[in-house]
Structure formats: C-alpha cells, structure tokens
Amino acid sequence: MSEKRKVSFLGLGVMGGEIARHIGEAGHELTVYNRSPDRAGRWLEANPGLAARVATSPADAAEGAEFVITCVGNDDDLADVVLGPSGVFKTLRQGGTFIDHTTVSARIARQISVEARDLQVHCVDAPMTGSQIGAQKGTLTLMCGGRKDAIEAARPVMQAYSQRIVHVGKAGAGQITKMACQICIAGNVAALAEAVRFAQASHLDMDKVYEAISGGAAQSWQMDNRWQSMNEDRFDFGFAVDWMRKDLGLSLEEGRGLGVSLPVAALIDQFFAEVQAMGGGRLDTSAIIKRLPRKGGK
Template structure:
C-alpha cells in the first residue's frame, strides 16, 4: 500500500462522492466538504464506516492536508473553492498537492496552476472519464495536466479509484484532452440514438441487434452500456445532459479560440438543448434519443 496521507475531498456529488469513499476505504485520513449540507449528510449516511472529518469551509478542509481534491460543477465554483477568500489556497501548505477532477476550462486550470506555483503547491488538473459506473467501481480514467513532479506525487493517490492515468502534458492539457473526449462522445451518442430508433421502427429484436453489431466496428462504450437502457426508455442515472452541454460549450469556446470548426459538436449540442426543453436536463446523455419519437408516436412522459 502507498503511504497513507491526510486527504481532503471537496465536492461529494455523483463522481466526487465515490472518489472520497475509495480514498477512505484505502486507509487515507479523510476530510470532506460540500457546499450543500443535504448532499454532505447523504454521503455521511451512506458511508458510516469511514471516520471522515467534516470541514465547514474549503480553507478549513485544506488546513493540515497533504492532498486536496476538488470535484465541483464549473469554472465559477472552482474559482470560489480554490482561489476565493475562504478557498483551498489560503490554507494548503507549501509542498502540498492539489488535484482537480472538475471538467472546466483550460483557462481556469492554467490560472490555478500559476497561483499554485507562486505558493509552492503541486498542482494537477485531472478530468475524468468512465461515468458514474467507473466512479462507483473505482475504474475511472484520468487525463492529466501538470508538472512531472506533481504527477509523481499524485499517482499513488489516483491508484485508489482509477484504472488508467495518462499525463497529457503541461497544466491545462488535461482539460483540453477532456474536451476531445466529450466531442467524441457527443457524436457517438447522437449516432447511437438514431440507430436505436431505426431498429425499433423496423420492429427488430433489440437484443439480437445488439448481439449482432456490438462485436464489430459499430461497438462503443456507449453501445455496451446504454443500448439496453435506451431501448427501454430508462435515463435516470449517469452523466446529465446539463453537464454535457456545459462541457460542449467549453469545447466550442476553445475551438473558436483555436480557429477549429466543430460543426457536428455544435449540432449535437443543439440536440441536447431540445432534450433539456422537454425536461431531460438531469437525465443521462443517452436521453438524446428522446428527441426522436418512433414513427406515429409523440414523446410522452418523463422517459419517453
């Protein structure tokens, strides 16, 4: 086992909550903080065997920590909990390690890295892929930006909840790689949605179609994990449409700055907006299929 550390986890949502649980189960001394008291109470109730200290502010969470991990919603949230007057960087010690698992802009990742360097804090931006399933099972994949010395300290911590860690390059590069990931997913989910509706309209046996096509070039993580639930109209789990739209917005903003055209990404982003308009914002991204009713039918109800 790697050296046990004092680790503070800030953000106990769908992804951050399981990460904190895995770190506590690995024996690390855990401190937790969440802005929503309700979510914090839910996490504590679900993990009664973990002797976690509860902090009242991000700064208090960072006090005495060897490592601070954040997993929050967006750039503004991240700036507040890290750089704000009660933020992590007001208390995290010199030589401490800061890891961010938020999917954010490369700009805020670079800004945080500059602040960290000035304070002699090691810093890694490490957005994730693997969805809620990967977080629960401890099999996430990370794409990381930061200095090599920061990565060397971070990798033993990552071992508690990942199956793959790739150091992409300097600070901000982890976030850029995550944008590549989300661009790919958007196109795949859109194509998969059309394929599901086409198969249903053709009155094909959905299980047999999956068996036939999932072993060839059409196979994808999305197909393996979402074909059945999409076929059955089940979407109340996984990575929310609202968050995917946030991520695609980041990618398109970055693309404009790079002079890169992303027409398919922009189109699928608008498709996701249609799903939001019919009440699917908190549903899994596979709810994209909801905007494609079967011939002769109209979407009806929450999971249509």
C-alpha cells in the same frame, strides 16, 4: 496503499462522493467538504464505516492536508473554493498537492496552476472519464495536465479510484483532452440514438441486432451500456444532459479560440438543447433519443 496520507476532498456529488469513498477505504486520513452541508451529512450516513472529518470551509479542509482534491461544478465554483477568501490556497501548505477533477476551461486550470506555483504547491488538472459506474468501481481514467513531478506526487492517492492515469501535457492539457473526449461521446450517443430508432422502426429483435453489431466496428462504450436502456426508454441515471451541454460549450469555446471548426459537436449540442427544452436536462445523455419519435418496433 504504502503510506497513509492526509487527504481532503471537496465536492460530494455523484462522482465526487464515490471517489471520496474509495480514498477513505484505501486507509487515508480523510476530510470532506461540500458547499451544501446536508449533502456532506448524507454522505457520512451512507458511509458509516469511514471516520471522515467534515470541514466547515475549503480553507478549513485544506488546513494540515497533504493532498486536496476538488470535484465541483464549473469555473466559478472552482475559483471560489480554491482562490476565494476562504479557499483552499489560503491554507494548503507548501509542498502540498492540489488535484482538480472538475471539468472546466483550460483557462481556469492554467490560472490555478500559476497560483499554485507561486505557493510552491503541486498542481494537477485531472478531469476524468469512465462514468458513474467507473466512479463506483474505482476504475476511472484520469487525463492529467501539469508538471511531471506534480503528477507523480498525486499518483499514490489517485490510484485509489482509477485504473488509468495519463499525463497528457502541461497545465490545462487535461481539460483540453476531456473536451476532445466529450466531442467523441456526444457523436457516439447521437448516432446510437438514430440506430436504435431505425432498428425499432424496422421491427427487428433489438437483442439480436445488438448481438450482431456490437462485436464489430460499430461497437462502443455507449452501445454496450446504453443500447438496452435506450430501447426501454430508461434515462434516470448517468451523465446528465445539462452537464454534457456545459462540457460541449467549453469545447466549442476552445475551438473558436483555436480557429478549429466543430460543426458536428455544435449540431449535437443543439440536439441536447432540444432535450433540455423537453424537461430532460437531468436525464442521462442517452435521452437524446427522446427527440426522435418512436415508430413501430417490438
């Protein structure tokens, strides 16, 4: 890091908490905020080496900050912490930089960008991919929408927790790119679930099957990271089914607006709905295999 900056991070969830840790470890002057104060307290306890200040509101977090970063739940949550009565934009100074890592609609990303422009604030919508593991290791990929100068302003801080920063287009483009990403992931994990159940029913050595097929055209991140855990019926980690359904809902809504048919994404969304109905909403997306009965296998 070439320069210590004043950075505020809002949203200390599974991904956000890890990102905030990387920012603090990079030596930046860190302020954190979470709508549930207990979570902020737990984050401080888990990171005793970081001298972070806990803000009392989004506006308090943004007061005096050079960079404000959000990673919250959905459109309504983001609008509240950014545009609400005690939101970030009430106090973020002119020339400051706002970065959002929440997966939300392109509509809210564009709305916030317009508000930021009027306030003369740099604005980047930067949803991410790389999973919880990537957040922990600081190797996320960021899909950035916004003006080029905004991306470059944000880059010095974003580099603390990412290995790839891609400027994909104007405001909202980052969110559209994330939707395309989630469509791909949903298709991959659904097909992988069927492959695992097929190999199990055939009484094959699952380690040998993985060794054979993971070096060819079938290889994917999902296969490398979920084959074994799916075979062992382990799902209490990772990216939750509830979150994937939210993201696919955004993709399907955007597709309707574009006049684009997404039949596979729509079908897999219903498969995830079945997992939710089974009580698996908080399980990793690989739990999609639970809707397929296990027959035979070792």
